Amino acid sequence: MKLEELIKECCKQKIAAQAEVYQLFSGKLFAVCLKYSRNYQDAEDTLQDSFLTIFDKIKQYQNKGSFEGWLKRITINTALQKYRKKEPSSIESKEVEAIDLEEDDFEDSNFDLNFLLELIQKLPDRYRLVFNLYILDDYSHKEIAEMLKISEGTSKSNLSRARQILKKQIEVHQQKKSKCNERTEKHRQIISR
Known part of the structure; x- marks a missing residue:
């Protein structure tokens, strides 16, 4: 049909x-x-x-x-x-300085998209909602503000904070991966002797 x-x-x-x-x-x-x-x-x-x-x-x-x-x-x-x-009042947040995620942050061939999606899911609700609406679903801050009944400034602030949190989590993940790779290389060298 x-x-x-x-x-x-x-x-x-x-x-x-x-x-x-x-x-x-x-x-x-x-x-x-x-x-x-x-x-x-x-x-x-x-x-x-x-x-x-x-x-x-x-x-x-x-x-x-x-x-x-x-x-x-x-x-x-x-x-x-x-x-x-x-949670009717938990979307509001304080203003924070904007930090952008750069495309380079995702160019690491070892970077796992599923890991990023997990990180997004773990964001506090107010940040996750704005991040998803703005980044993944292409809504403007004005539209988001109307949908969530917040100000445009709060929408921008929540997006900025979400990016900060994600960037920090990605950096921590990459540092852990780097240390793990160093240990693996040392183990290979020991085994190769």
Whole structure:
């Protein structure tokens, strides 16, 4: 069934069409949920809530723009609503000096993208949300401020702080790796004698 037909059938609350839309998009939307959730269980809950909202509001989709983009926007909004309900005032932070992550920080061939994603997941919520929205999902600070009900300055500050934390964690990781490589080389030399 074509996507347009699926959407029409979902508007009629047809369970088979809803199941097919879920099958088609749940994987990608779950990845979005993981970015904005603290853990796997929260991400699963967010995904389910997102699909409830999607099927409730599917008649509002007007075939303008990408359907997947519309789904993603609902999913992000659902995740942010869940976060605001859980911790309504914890997004605010103090201003900090901006420190940018340079592309060179990621050029190390030993650098593991999964490790970076783990680091992002470990960021405090207020930093992780802004980092994901700005860096990974291309929202502006103005849009983020509106979505999270914070000032643009706080959005910029939280992004800067997230970058600081990530940069420091990457440096620590690279130092540990360097020491490990030095020990491995010494062991090779001893064995080679």
